[in-house]
Amino acid sequence: MKNVDDLIESAAELATRGLSKGEIADELNVSRETASWLVERSDTAPTGQSAADTNERSVGGPQDIHVDWSAIGRDSKRMEYIAAAMADMLAKHGEDVDLTVGIEKAGGPVATLVARELETDLSTYTPAKHQWEEGDMDDLGGTFSRNFAGIRNRECYVVDDTITSGTTMRETIDAIRAQGGDPLACIVLADKQGIEEVDGVPVYSLLQVISVGKDE
Numbered sequence: 001m002k003n004v005d006d007l008i009e010s011a012a013e014l015a016t017r018g019l020s021k022g023e024i025a026d027e028l029n030v031s032r033e034t035a036s037w038l039v040e041r042s043d044t045a046p047t048g049q050s051a052a053d054t055n056e057r058s059v060g061g062p063q064d065i066h067v068d069w070s071a072i073g074r075d076s077k078r079m080e081y082i083a084a085a086m087a088d089m090l091a092k093h094g095e096d097v098d099l100t101v102g103i104e105k106a107g108g109p110v111a112t113l114v115a116r117e118l119e120t121d122l123s124t125y126t127p128a129k130h131q132w133e134e135g136d137m138d139d140l141g142g143t144f145s146r147n148f149a150g151i152r153n154r155e156c157y158v159v160d161d162t163i164t165s166g167t168t169m170r171e172t173i174d175a176i177r178a179q180g181g182d183p184l185a186c187i188v189l190a191d192k193q194g195i196e197e198v199d200g201v202p203v204y205s206l207l208q209v210i211s212v213g214k215d216e
Helices: 004-016 021-028 032-042 076-093 107-118 167-178
Strands: 099-103 121-126 155-163 182-191 201-208
Touching: 004 021, 004 032, 021 032, 076 107, 076 155, 076 182, 076 201, 099 107, 099 167, 107 121, 107 155, 121 167, 155 167, 155 201, 167 182
Parallel strands: 099 121, 099 155, 155 182, 182 201
Antiparallel strands: none
């Protein structure tokens, strides 16, 4: 991804493939509001005219930061190195934790490698935003996959690729606690807001991405 026009084109492609706006947000590592804006901008392109030819559509967008970590994600060895660094940051919480929870989709593969480094079981959680199109998400619910380990009143770590507002992380923490689990710490590749904790659970990141400048 080089610019906003590339994001608009990617959002249009994903929408054409039937992904919800919440899933598009997850794929592009942007907020739900940004994903909605990108899809709406793609709908304004005149017939036969590409997003790159209509730069005016990228004006007035939401304040957000797109994080492209595909250079890491496309290579298993790089992923191993990153997971080792993330596991090292979590290890300070002791040796009794025996479960790592990955937030789907992108957090799942990262969590798998972190779990291997920490020698824990693996669980995955699909957040409600994957069903989201418009409006409030209160009537939607996330799910833990039955193909992986259950929470079963266990202490655990939570792993995702990026964190923007903390909404998805908060939902995951609430879901873990509803199952009787005890989330001790969260780890992400990139933090776009400088979030240090969510509902009393510390959040660690390899990178903090801070936007500097005044809103127009």
